Amino acid sequence: MKKIALAAALSLAASTAFAGGMNQPIVEAAPVVDTVTQTSSSNGGLVVPLLLLLVVAAAVSAN
Template sequence: MKKLVLAAAMTAAASTAFAGSMAEPVVEPPVIEEEASSSSSAIWVPLVLIAIVGAVIAAN
């Protein structure tokens, strides 16, 4: 059991030792997000649905 714990500790120490390098870091260019154009057409869908439901209720 002691050997297993020692092996796990040595593996963890070795993996962190090789994690970095002396190479220059690669910097990714910033992502520019364009805002979605807000349009008034988004309001028409719920209004049409309400009108259809109102017409169905009024017809009964």
């Protein structure tokens, strides 16, 4: 009788372990690298100091 009760308990425990089924795997998207903004930001860093230099040169030459 103990063996039957033990077998029944194990079968119930095993069936509840698989009750949820298998989940779909979660796949994360690959990161996207934007190369256009990286090259344009390096050009923008050069234009602003040159414009400031031209403004200072114009102010000095006007005096």
